[in-house]
Structures are given as structure tokens and as C-alpha cells.
Amino acid sequence: MAKKLHRRTTARVNRSRGGNIASLAFLLILCSFMLLPMVFVVSNAFKPLDELFIYPPKLLVNKPTLDNFASMMKLMSQSWVPFSRYLFNTVFLTAAGTLGHLVFASLAAYPLARHNFAGRNLIFGCIVLSLMFSSSVTQIPSYIIITKIGLLDSHLATLLPALQYSLGLYLIKQFMETIPDSVIEAARIDGASEWRIWAKIAMPMVKPAWLTLIILMIQQLWNAISPYTFSEELKTLPQALNQILSGGIARTGVSAAVSLFMLSVPFITFVVSQSQIIETMNSSGIKD
Amino acid sequence: MTRAEKPLMKRLKKDCVSYMMMAPYLTLFIVFTVIPVVYAIWLSFTSFNLFQPPRFLFLDNYRTLFLHDEVFLKAVRNTLVFAAITGPVSYAACFMLAWMITDFSRGPRAILTTIIYVPSISGAVFMIWSIMFSSDSYGYINTVLTRLGLLNDPVMWLEDTRYVLAVVIIVSLWLSLGTSFLSFIAGLQNVDRTLYEAGAVDGVTNRWQELWYITLPSMRPQLMFGAVMQITAAFGTGDVSARLAGLPSVDYAAHTIVNHITDYGYTRFEMGYASAIAVILFIMMVGSNKLVQRMLRKVGS
Numbered sequence A: 001m002a003k004k005l006h007r008r009t010t011a012r013v014n015r016s017r018g019g020n021i022a023s024l025a026f027l028l029i030l031c032s033f034m035l036l037p038m039v040f041v042v043s044n045a046f047k048p049l050d051e052l053f054i055y056p057p058k059l060l061v062n063k064p065t066l067d068n069f070a071s072m073m074k075l076m077s078q079s080w081v082p083f084s085r086y087l088f089n090t091v092f093l094t095a096a097g098t099l100g101h102l103v104f105a106s107l108a109a110y111p112l113a114r115h116n117f118a119g120r121n122l123i124f125g126c127i128v129l130s131l132m133f134s135s136s137v138t139q140i141p142s143y144i145i146i147t148k149i150g151l152l153d154s155h156l157a158t159l160l161p162a163l164q165y166s167l168g169l170y171l172i173k174q175f176m177e178t179i180p181d182s183v184i185e186a187a188r189i190d191g192a193s194e195w196r197i198w199a200k201i202a203m204p205m206v207k208p209a210w211l212t213l214i215i216l217m218i219q220q221l222w223n224a225i226s227p228y229t230f231s232e233e234l235k236t237l238p239q240a241l242n243q244i245l246s247g248g249i250a251r252t253g254v255s256a257a258v259s260l261f262m263l264s265v266p267f268i269t270f271v272v273s274q275s276q277i278i279e280t281m282n283s284s285g286i287k288d
Numbered sequence B: 001m002t003r004a005e006k007p008l009m010k011r012l013k014k015d016c017v018s019y020m021m022m023a024p025y026l027t028l029f030i031v032f033t034v035i036p037v038v039y040a041i042w043l044s045f046t047s048f049n050l051f052q053p054p055r056f057l058f059l060d061n062y063r064t065l066f067l068h069d070e071v072f073l074k075a076v077r078n079t080l081v082f083a084a085i086t087g088p089v090s091y092a093a094c095f096m097l098a099w100m101i102t103d104f105s106r107g108p109r110a111i112l113t114t115i116i117y118v119p120s121i122s123g124a125v126f127m128i129w130s131i132m133f134s135s136d137s138y139g140y141i142n143t144v145l146t147r148l149g150l151l152n153d154p155v156m157w158l159e160d161t162r163y164v165l166a167v168v169i170i171v172s173l174w175l176s177l178g179t180s181f182l183s184f185i186a187g188l189q190n191v192d193r194t195l196y197e198a199g200a201v202d203g204v205t206n207r208w209q210e211l212w213y214i215t216l217p218s219m220r221p222q223l224m225f226g227a228v229m230q231i232t233a234a235f236g237t238g239d240v241s242a243r244l245a246g247l248p249s250v251d252y253a254a255h256t257i258v259n260h261i262t263d264y265g266y267t268r269f270e271m272g273y274a275s276a277i278a279v280i281l282f283i284m285m286v287g288s289n290k291l292v293q294r295m296l297r298k299v300g301s
Helices: A002-006 A017-046 A067-077 A083-114 A120-131 A139-148 A155-163 A166-176 A181-189 A194-205 A207-222 A237-245 A248-281 B008-043 B060-067 B070-101 B106-121 B123-132 B140-147 B164-175 B179-190 B193-201 B207-218 B220-235 B239-245 B257-267 B271-296
Strands: none
Touching: A017 A067, A017 A248, A017 B070, A017 B106, A017 B123, A017 B164, A067 A237, A067 A248, A083 A120, A083 A155, A083 A166, A083 A194, A083 A207, A083 A237, A083 B008, A120 A166, A120 B008, A120 B220, A139 A155, A139 B008, A139 B257, A139 B271, A155 A207, A155 B008, A166 A207, A166 A248, A166 B008, A181 A194, A194 A207, A194 B008, A207 A248, A237 A248, A237 B123, A248 B106, A248 B123, A248 B179, B008 B271, B060 B070, B060 B271, B070 B106, B070 B164, B070 B179, B070 B220, B070 B257, B070 B271, B106 B123, B106 B164, B106 B179, B123 B140, B123 B164, B123 B239, B164 B239, B179 B207, B179 B220, B193 B207, B207 B220, B220 B271, B239 B257, B257 B271
16 A cells, blocks of 8 residues: 555646746745744854844844753753653643554444444444534533543543544544455454454554544643643643743743754654555545 | 345344444533533523523513624624624635645645645644734834834724724634635545546536536535535634634624623623523524535536
8 A cells, every 4th residue: 555655747738837937936935834933943043142132133043052941941940840740741631642542442443334223324423523513612512521531630630532533433433444355354254253354454554544633632731721730740841831832921941942842742743654644544535 | 135125123133333433422512412402492581691591581582682882783793794704704715725725736735735724733823913913113014014104003903893804804814724725635536537537528618617617516515515614604604703812802893793792601601691692693593504515516517
């Protein structure tokens, strides 16, 4: 399956040279719009104090320094709760949420993709419908439900709702539909149980989809600021770092360093897994 | 193998396995998605402050919203303006960019994909825009515009009711090239290449004809998926506005429906009223999604 992506698209038909130049120009303009704020953040993170507050402001850094990262570490070490606590909370929530979501969603996706049971269309219809509204619609009742089942101010209040994130289930289900029937039938004839087929055949064949789910969850959870936790020792890294970010103009350089630090994890995950993610998205379409 | 061919007992056993495999996910889905939607609809007919039991009001919340809450009407207007611009523009941008970079070879394509996609996963990085649009001497955009001679006095981008919504729209567009963009790249790579050559023989002469008659119809499923992602995101906006322009923004000029839910739900604890706002948002989101799905079925025909 990975082979298909490596197929190159040279010598396109229906392309004029003028059109190619125009499209390149358009692409350059849009890419600079996308890139400019990133360049600004990166150079701000490395600017010494005098360059940060120079007038007129400069986009690029002149004499790069690691001062801002040093101040970031210093601010972190001064926090009331040991900073490692925030880091642990975020790493724990991201890891547990990602792993749990991957197992729960793929386990549910397998019968939805491969079995023909009563209620399948209804359940899948609800999943697709849930893609059509955001969590802001359900945040008030979710808050009340979480309070009523006694999860308020605990990690579970952040974790459990993340496990049922429907985009992940949807993507992995669409991907599982591309597994050839013959492979699964052959395993059934050999007497394998459905659980075994899920674990030994379906899951290994949808590895690109794992990575997609993993990066989607990392994006969600790594930057998550839970509205359901209040205790200082349950707070997450972005919550703690937001306090640095909200320091205003005086902390421009440190905020940029913090933003870069937070971006590194989703960025690296995406760069490493890009081709696998695009392979999963191949099957993302909604069929008529 | 169809259902009818199998013996009843075997079928029941097989269905049972299916339900067991779905049970963990479905339980959470029901608790954190299905019940909240139903619960929100019920709460929207009540007055509820979390401490006393809900008091049934029937349509009073909705009547107040539409007849007496001017801020809500402003939020609806802002959300509609926002969605009407960011929805189509981000959707078109996702598609056009994906379409253009598909013509590149592997290496440059991966780099371009990263440049375009990364803002959408960049978390708090978008706060850099508040420095770029800042109205004091650190404001990068004011400086550039003044130097180019386009401005005489610095503009208060985030404090002026005329500009603040526009700034929120620009920043949201920057953040919006996400999952749909990747889905489109994948869909485009998957279009059967022989169709293009066959099209060239059959009289397709330029990239636009090829796009309409061959490319778009071949990737209709991705187009529908992308539309869902962009529409839901466009109507669900709120965080960018609250973080850049504040909550409430100046004279509610960038106040969205989501901001209004936060305001009533978390600041004033009027859960019934906030739920009524959420129900209206739900109807707007699902309604526009269904409408666009219907339109997209006609692409290329």
C-alpha cells in the first residue's frame, strides 16, 4: 500500500507553462503568509532583550542567544508546584489518552467496518453526525455529567471524554474497509476468532492509521487545558505555561521560547509520520 | 456472505462479538456525546444554576435569546459573517494548495505540506499574531504599513470595532488548513492517473477542465469529509477571539456564539440559558453541514 504513494507525478498532461508559473506565484504568496508568523516566533525565541524591544521591530534575529530558553527554565523552576509535576501530567494524559483511544477506537472500528450487525448504520450515522458539531455544543451538559459521576477535578475528567473522540474512530473505520475481504475470510476459515483477527490481521494492516490517530490525539491532549481540573497538582503543562505567556509584552521572548518548546512534540510527530498520515487520509472520504 | 444464509444462532453469536468489541468505545460515546446532546436540549427548556433543581420554562430561554438578548444577536451575526468567510475560503485554500502541491515531486511536496499544515497544530503559537497586530510600537504590521506609506497613524487592530473581527478571521484562516488539507492531498494522490491521459485524448485541454471533469468527481468523498471538518470548525470558533480580542471583545465586535455559551455557562452559571444557545449552535452546524453535503453531490455533473 505504501508503494502507491511513492508513485511520482512527472510530465503532467493538461498543464501550460504560464499556468505553472502563475500557480507557483500563488503558492509562494500563500506559503509566505503561512510561514511568516512561524519565522517571527522562531526568531523572537532567539532574540536578546535589546533586539526584542527595538524600534522599528525586526523580523529576523541579529545576534541569536539562548537567554529566553534559560529564562524559561528559570521560571519553570520557580513555580509553586514542582514543574516536573505539570510535565508528568501532560505526558501521562497524552500517553494514556492516545493509547486508550487507539485501542477503544480501533476495537469499535473493526465490527463497524467488517461486520454486518443490527444497528450498524444507526451507530455509524451517529458517529458521522458527531463530526458535524463541535464539543462547544456539549460542554455545559458534559460539565454537569462529569460533576455528577464524581470525576470533577481528576485526570479521568480529561481522559475519558478524549477516548471517545469520534474523528479517530471514523478515520480508522474507513481505513479498515480497505482491507481485502479475502484476507479476513482466510483467517476465519482457519478458525481464528474475531478478537484474534482484529489483533493479528486488521491492526497490523492499518498501521498508517495508528499514526494518524496518534498525531490527532497528541494535538488534542498535548495542548489540552482541561476545564474540569482545578487543583494545582493536576494542572497540565499548557496551563502552567499559559501563566508565562500571559506575562504580556515584558515576556515576549520567553513566550516565544515556550511556544516553540510546546510545538516541538506535535511538529516532530507530524514530520516523522507525514506519509503514513496521508495514506490514512486516502480513505477518509464520506461515501454517498 | 449475506445475513440470511447463516443460521440464526451463529448470527446472534457473531452480532454479540460485534457489540462486545464496540462496548468500551460506545459506552464513553453515549456518556460524553449522546447524553450531553439530549441533556442540552432538555436543559434549554429550563432555568438551571447547578445548585437548585432545574425549573421548567419551555420556550422562555429561546424567546429571551431572540427578542431581548442583543449581544446574542450580535454573536449570531458575527458567527455567520465569520463562518461565511472562513468556511469557504479555508475550504478553497485547503483544496487549491493541495491541488497545486500535488504537481511537485516527493521532497518539495513534503516540505510544502509541512509549511502549510504546521500552523494548525501549533497550539499557542498563534498568540504571536497579537504582537504582530499590536497597536503599540512593537506592532509589526503597523510598522510595515507605516514604512510602506500606507498608514499615517498606527491602527488599533484589536481594540477597534471595525477591525477586530477581520483580524480574528485572518488568524483563524492561518490556523484552519488542517485535517481537510491532508485529506485532499491524499484524495488527489489517489486519482487514477490514466483518467488524466484519457481525458487529454477526449478533449480536455487545460488544468481547469481537468479539475472539474476528472479530478473533483474522483475525490468527491474527500471533498465531503473536508467540508464537514471546515464547517464544524468555522461555526465552532471562539477560542481565537477570546484569546486575541478578550472576552468580551471591545463592544462585542468579535463575540461569537461559542463565546456567548462560555459567558453564560461558566461566568454566570445560567446553564439552561447557555444550553439554549448551544442548541441553536448545534442546529446551525448540523443544518449547514447537511446543506453543503447536498450541494457537493452535484460536483462535476
